[in-house]
Every structure is written in structure tokens, then in C-alpha cells.
Amino acid sequence: MSATIKDVAREARVSIATVSRVLNNSAVVTDETRQRVLEAIKKTGYKPNALARSLKIQKTHTIGLIVPDISSTFYPEVVRGIEDIAAMYNYNIFLCNTDQKEEKEVKYIEILGEKQVDGIIFMGDIVRDSVIQTFNEFGVPVVLAGTQDKDKRFPSVMIDNEKAAYDAVKYLISLEHKRIGMISGPMHDPIGGLQRIEGYKKALEEHGIKYDPELVVEGEFKTRKAYLAMLKLLEYKVDAVFAASDDMAAAAINAIFDSNLKVPEDIHIVGFDNTYISTIFRPTITTIQQPAYDIGAVSMRLLTKLLAKEPIEEMHVILPHQLIVRESTGFGEE
Amino acid sequence: MSATIKDVAREARVSIATVSRVLNNSAVVTDETRQRVLEAIKKTGYKPNALARSLKIQKTHTIGLIVPDISSTFYPEVVRGIEDIAAMYNYNIFLCNTDQKEEKEVKYIEILGEKQVDGIIFMGDIVRDSVIQTFNEFGVPVVLAGTQDKDKRFPSVMIDNEKAAYDAVKYLISLEHKRIGMISGPMHDPIGGLQRIEGYKKALEEHGIKYDPELVVEGEFKTRKAYLAMLKLLEYKVDAVFAASDDMAAAAINAIFDSNLKVPEDIHIVGFDNTYISTIFRPTITTIQQPAYDIGAVSMRLLTKLLAKEPIEEMHVILPHQLIVRESTGFGEE
DNA sequence: TTGTAAGCGTTATCAT
DNA sequence: ATGATAACGCTTACAA
Numbered sequence: 001m002s003a004t005i006k007d008v009a010r011e012a013r014v015s016i017a018t019v020s021r022v023l024n025n026s027a028v029v030t031d032e033t034r035q036r037v038l039e040a041i042k043k044t045g046y047k048p049n050a051l052a053r054s055l056k057i058q059k060t061h062t063i064g065l066i067v068p069d070i071s072s073t074f075y076p077e078v079v080r081g082i083e084d085i086a087a088m089y090n091y092n093i094f095l096c097n098t099d100q101k102e103e104k105e106v107k108y109i110e111i112l113g114e115k116q117v118d119g120i121i122f123m124g125d126i127v128r129d130s131v132i133q134t135f136n137e138f139g140v141p142v143v144l145a146g147t148q149d150k151d152k153r154f155p156s157v158m159i160d161n162e163k164a165a166y167d168a169v170k171y172l173i174s175l176e177h178k179r180i181g182m183i184s185g186p187m188h189d190p191i192g193g194l195q196r197i198e199g200y201k202k203a204l205e206e207h208g209i210k211y212d213p214e215l216v217v218e219g220e221f222k223t224r225k226a227y228l229a230m231l232k233l234l235e236y237k238v239d240a241v242f243a244a245s246d247d248m249a250a251a252a253i254n255a256i257f258d259s260n261l262k263v264p265e266d267i268h269i270v271g272f273d274n275t276y277i278s279t280i281f282r283p284t285i286t287t288i289q290q291p292a293y294d295i296g297a298v299s300m301r302l303l304t305k306l307l308a309k310e311p312i313e314e315m316h317v318i319l320p321h322q323l324i325v326r327e328s329t330g331f332g333e334e
Numbered sequence: 335m336s337a338t339i340k341d342v343a344r345e346a347r348v349s350i351a352t353v354s355r356v357l358n359n360s361a362v363v364t365d366e367t368r369q370r371v372l373e374a375i376k377k378t379g380y381k382p383n384a385l386a387r388s389l390k391i392q393k394t395h396t397i398g399l400i401v402p403d404i405s406s407t408f409y410p411e412v413v414r415g416i417e418d419i420a421a422m423y424n425y426n427i428f429l430c431n432t433d434q435k436e437e438k439e440v441k442y443i444e445i446l447g448e449k450q451v452d453g454i455i456f457m458g459d460i461v462r463d464s465v466i467q468t469f470n471e472f473g474v475p476v477v478l479a480g481t482q483d484k485d486k487r488f489p490s491v492m493i494d495n496e497k498a499a500y501d502a503v504k505y506l507i508s509l510e511h512k513r514i515g516m517i518s519g520p521m522h523d524p525i526g527g528l529q530r531i532e533g534y535k536k537a538l539e540e541h542g543i544k545y546d547p548e549l550v551v552e553g554e555f556k557t558r559k560a561y562l563a564m565l566k567l568l569e570y571k572v573d574a575v576f577a578a579s580d581d582m583a584a585a586a587i588n589a590i591f592d593s594n595l596k597v598p599e600d601i602h603i604v605g606f607d608n609t610y611i612s613t614i615f616r617p618t619i620t621t622i623q624q625p626a627y628d629i630g631a632v633s634m635r636l637l638t639k640l641l642a643k644e645p646i647e648e649m650h651v652i653l654p655h656q657l658i659v660r661e662s663t664g665f666g667e668e
Numbered sequence: 669t670t671g672t673a674a675g676c677g678t679t680a681t682c683a684t
Numbered sequence: 685a686t687g688a689t690a691a692c693g694c695t696t697a698c699a700a
């Protein structure tokens with residue numbers, strides 16, 4: 001139906017090779033023939049077929065994005081960062097939501113491989129063996145964004161979660177708190193779960209506070225669980241809480257209010273992620289900023305280098321995090 | 335490098351046609367040869383090349399998604415709805431962020447066309463002529479999600495924005511308010527801007543309240559603008575406000591607090607969208623629920639029908655909205 | 669400078 | 685039931 005390079009060639013009375021040449025404005029084509037071809041293109045309404053081109057040159061200028069859930073709070077920002085850089089380098093993006101389900105992850109990698117993506121950016125709490133194996137089967141360049149495989153074989157971009165948690169808790173300690181609770185991510189999550197708990201422990205121990213397992217309650221990044229977790233921590237009489245996400249921090253604050261206590265007057269809270277919610281919630285929430293956009297942008301930049309076979313300075317990029325002090329730890333009071 | 339259908343054929347000592355047959359488990363292939371081919375596939379580690387396949391069958395099973403900004407509050411949910419249905423029908427998704435810039439919209443449509451997507455779902459406040467023209471050039475099936483072209487030539491899925499705004503304001507009127515302000519979207523946005531203002535006007539007029547243009551202040555869906563808009567409305571002594579988005583409602587509430595007034599005690603607020611923020615913010619925000627996920631899901635379903643050339647019952651789907659009453663209009667008080 | 673033709677990896681028609 | 689082969693729309697040696 002739509003015009004092909006052949007139609008243009010016929011119209012311009014040249015060979016398809018010549019048309020191809022002006023299309024890729026390669027080689028030296030006479031201005032005159034170029035003009036003829038350009039006109040023919042216009043006249044026929046010709047649109048190049050990227051599929052055919054990709055099949056020939058063995059490059060699609062397309063990359064795959066594997067994301068747990070594009071409708072959650074953290075990932076849209078990461079994806080935006082990826083997209084912006086991808087657009088700069090003329091890459092298009094396949095979006096795949098996995099809900100962190102292993103079979104979906106594997107299946108999507110296979111589909112992406114079959115669709116001949118030039119590279120893949122993978123996100124998800126844990127990088128399973130089956131996922132790693134599938135990557136290897138297709139031999140496609142991969143960058144891990146906000147996560148890491150246990151053998152660190154794949155390039156990755158993330159923050160230092162342990163250090164970030166450490167900083168958050170250390171800040172609470174500097175505010176003279178002794179009984180500091182934590183609402184954690186899931187225990188099976190090596191990054192957002194365990195690493196942050198590790199940082200929490202380290203901060204306590206380095207400052208001579210004994211670690212009490214009872215004060216770490218799993219919130220699993222769910223507001224309902226976090227709310228309940230906070231109620232439990234209240235029973236243990238904590239005077240400060242570090243929540244592994246802003247959502248959970250907000251839920252915790254609600255639980256505190258609903259128990260007729262106040263933040264920051266009675267209890268201090270620190271969240272994690274510096275999402276929108278931490279700025280708009282009242283009290284505004286002290287939090288750790290994860291540079292979500294940058295994680296995406298740097299991951300994509302790294303991938304472009306991989307694809308161009310440029311030398312990589314650093315396989316495992318650690319981006320800086322930042323403690324942002326707000327009302328939930330008493331900032332703004334005297 | 336990676337095995338092709340030829341390698342498999344050679345390995346299994348059959349023709350490529352036969353391999354293709356077992357791949358598409360079409361036609362009748364002897365169990366014996368099928369077995370041989372299957373083994374050859376395993377042995378060679380063959381992965382089909384979807385590009386070649388698509389080039390041949392003229393279908394990519396890929397659709398393009400054109401979105402203003404995936405990192406904003408509303409769209410991730412829509413996209414998730416699209417993705418879920420797309421996955422059910424084995425479609426993959428190209429994600430394109432436009433920031434509502436005309437040139438980006440047009441360029442992405444062209445790229446999607448060249449990459450031979452089977453269809454496109456378009457989102458954005460306004461559907462420009464250049465966009466429509468580009469759609470036509472490529473002749474690719476299109477569904478508009480959450481928006482509409484002025485001639486209604488393209489299928490669309492959305493809510494009745496005017497009616498939704500009407501319902502919101504009518505509810506405020508039912509609470510005995512007389513001086514009702516509005517923080518609106520941008521005036522150049524026919525859907526989220528003008529239609530909602532229209533609903534606001536209609537509700538007032540139908541209930542014998544004179545419409546006062548001063549009481550409609552543009553917030554442009556930006557929290558900072560909305561904050562300032564609310565300060566202005568306070569000067570005009572409004573006793574209730576309808577904000578065209580939850581973000582703006584939250585910002586308005588902050589402005590009210592910062593002016594030493596209280597919500598809902600002194601002023602009632604209604605938002606729009608039923609985003610996460612309206613549930614977690616305190617006071618929780620009365621709002622209009624736009625079924626974002628459903629808009630996405632229904633759009634994608636509609637597109638699958640278009641692609642399968644199934645008959646379409648309704649070119650312009652209106653999904654139900656809902657008023658959700660929360661604390662910002664005094665719910666929960668006596 | 670331009671044209672011819674092979675090939676990218678499939679599917680599908682037509683023989684056998 | 686299976687095999688040859690043309691075709692999908694393009695790029696790119698190699699020739700002319």
C-alpha cells in the first residue's frame with residue numbers, strides 16, 4: 001500500500017541504490033539526481049521502513065526497559081531519565097512491566113531479544129539467576145538501574161543504600177534519639193530491604209546503641225503494612241523512626257496521629273526517596289533523596305557507551321544521595 | 335553470530351520451510367521431523383528474529399504510546415492499564431514522552447510509523463492539526479486516551495469532564511456554599527481546562543449563583559501556581575474551592591493553612607483525579623475519580639479491536655467518574 | 669556518479 | 685509431508 005523505495009526509484013528514474021544513498025545522504029550523489037529523488041519521495045509520500053533497514057544493518061536503535069511497575073512512585077521518574085537520554089541518542093524504548101514476577105521478567109527479556117533490541121535496562125529488587133541466564137542467551141548488552149546482581153557481572157547504576165540508611169539514622173542519633181525504630185522493606189529484597197537495615201544497624205552500633213531486632217518491623221513498602229508496623233513500634237515506645245520509603249513514612253505519621261501523638265513534637269520520622277509525597281505531606285518529611293531521574297539518565301548513558309563500544313570508566317556507578325531535612329524531624333521549630 | 339532458521343534447517347537436515355512450519359506449528363509435520371527440528375533448535379540455541387518475521391507478515395505486534403510525561407501523576411496509571419491489556423494480547427509498547435511539544439509529537443509519530451507499529455495510543459491535552467495530519471500520512475490506527483480531537487474523527491476514551499466538574503461544584507453547593515472559587519487548568523487546554531470550567535459555570539448557574547470570572551484563577555496544573563491562586567482566592571473571600579487537580583487542591587490547602595485558616599473548618603476543597611496524594615494527604619481530599627487505569631485499559635482494548643478489524647460498538651467511549659467524599663469537605667465531622 | 673545484485677531472516681506459494 | 689524459491693524493503697559491495 002504505502003510507497004517503497006522501489007516506487008521512489010521508478011518515479012525518479014534511478015536505481016533503488018541511488019534512492020538509498022540520498023536517504024542516508026551518503027556518498028556523492030549529483031545535486032541534480034538528489035533533487036529528482038527528493039521530489040519523487042515527496043510525490044510518492046514515501047516513508048522509510050525501519051524494519052527492513054534494521055534487518056539489514058542489524059541494529060534497531062531500540063532498547064528494552066524492564067520495570068517492576070510504571071504506576072508506582074519511584075520508577076516513572078527513572079524511566080523519564082532514561083527516555084530523555086534515549087531520545088538524545090535517537091533510541092526508542094520498549095516498556096515492560098513485570099510486577100517483579102520472575103516468569104514475566106524472563107518472558108519479556110525473550111521477547112525483547114527476539115525483537116532485536118540493541119540493549120536492555122533492567123530494574124527490580126533482585127536479579128534472579130533465570131534472568132541472568134536469559135540475558136546471556138541473547139547476549140544483549142544490559143545495564144541494571146537501581147539494583148545489582150550478586151556477582152556484579154553486569155554494569156549498574158545505583159546509590160549506596162547502606163550508607164544512605166546509615167546517614168538517615170545517624171541524623172536521628174544526632175538529634176539525641178536513643179530508641180530508634182525502623183520500618184523496613186521486605187527482608188528478601190537485598191537492596192531496598194537488607195542493605196538499608198544494615199545501614200541502620202551500623203549507625204546504631206557505631207554510636208554505642210545496642211541493636212534490638214524488635215525495633216525493625218517489615219513494612220514491605222506498603223502503606224497499610226507500614227501503618228500497622230508503626231502501631232507496633234509505638235508499643236515499643238520508640239522516639240524516632242526510620243522508614244525505608246516516603247510512602248511508609250507518611251503512613252507511619254498517620255498512624256502516630258491516629259494514636260493521638262504528634263510529629264515532630266513526640267516522634268521524629270525520616271523517610272526515603274524524596275518523592276513528591278514527602279514535599280506535599282504535612283508535616284513535610286525528612287528523607288533521603290534517591291536521584292531517580294539521574295539513575296535513569298546515567299543508566300541510559302552508560303548503555304549508549306556500551307552500544308558504541310566506547311570504553312567504560314566505571315562498571316558500577318554509585319550516585320550520591322542526600323539527606324533532606326524537613327518538618328518531620330523538627331526542622332523549622334525553635 | 336546467533337543461529338538463524340538456516341542453521342536449524344541444516345542441523346535437522348530439513349528445509350527452512352519445514353523449520354518455519356514447526357515454529358508456527360502450522361500445517362502437518364511428521365512427529366519425527368518435528369522432533370528432529372525441535373532438537374536442532376535446542377542444540378543451535380536458535381532464537382527467532384521478530385524483525386524478519388514482521389517484515390514478511392507486515393505486522394509488528396507493537397504499538398506506540400504517546401504520553402505528555404510519564405513522570406507526572408496521572409499518566410503512569412493510564413500506561414499501566416494499557417500495558418496490562420497489551421500484554422494480554424501480546425502487544426509490546428513503545429513509550430514516547432512529548433511534554434506536549436508539538437514537534438516532539440509529530441516526530442515521534444513519524445518514528446513510530448517508520449518502525450511499523452500496528453497502532454498508536456495518543457495522550458495529550460490538545461490534538462493538533464499537524465498531529466492529525468501525521469497520523470493520516472501513516473494511516474495507522476489511532477486511539478485517543480483521555481482526550482479528543484475537535485472533529486471527533488478518531489476513536490477516544492475519556493470521562494465527561496464537564497459533567498465531572500459540574501458534579502464537584504454541585505456537591506459544594508449542596509453544602510450551602512455560595513462563594514465558590516475555582517483553580518483551573520490552563521485556558522488553552524480544551525479538556526482539562528475549558529470543559530471543567532464549563533461544568534463549574536453550569537453548576538453555579540443552574541443553582542442560581544451568578545458566575546464571577548474573578549473567582550476562576552488559572553493554576554495550570556502546577557502546585558506553585560495553584561498555591562498563589564489560592565492566596566488570591568482568599569482575598570476574594572471564597573468559602574469553597576474546586577481545584578482541577580488533586581495536586582493543586584493539596585497546594586491550595588497548604589496555602590490556606592499558611593494563611594492561618596483551616597480545611598475543612600473554614601474552607602472546603604474539592605480536587606480532581608483521585609490520585610494517591612488525595613488519600614494520603616491530611617486532610618484527605620474530596621475529589622473526582624478519573625478511572626486512569628481503565629482509560630488505559632479500555633483504550634488498548636479498543637485498539638485491539640481496531641487492529642483485528644472487529645466491529646466497534648462505540649467510537650467515543652465515556653467512562654464513569656465518581657465523586658469521592660473525604661475530609662476536605664468536612665466528611666467525618668459531625 | 670550510478671546501477672546490479674546479493675543478502676538480512678523470515679513466511680508462504682507452489683511443486684513434488 | 686516436505687522442499688525450492690520468491691518476496692518483504694532495505695543496505696552495500698562490486699561493477700560499470
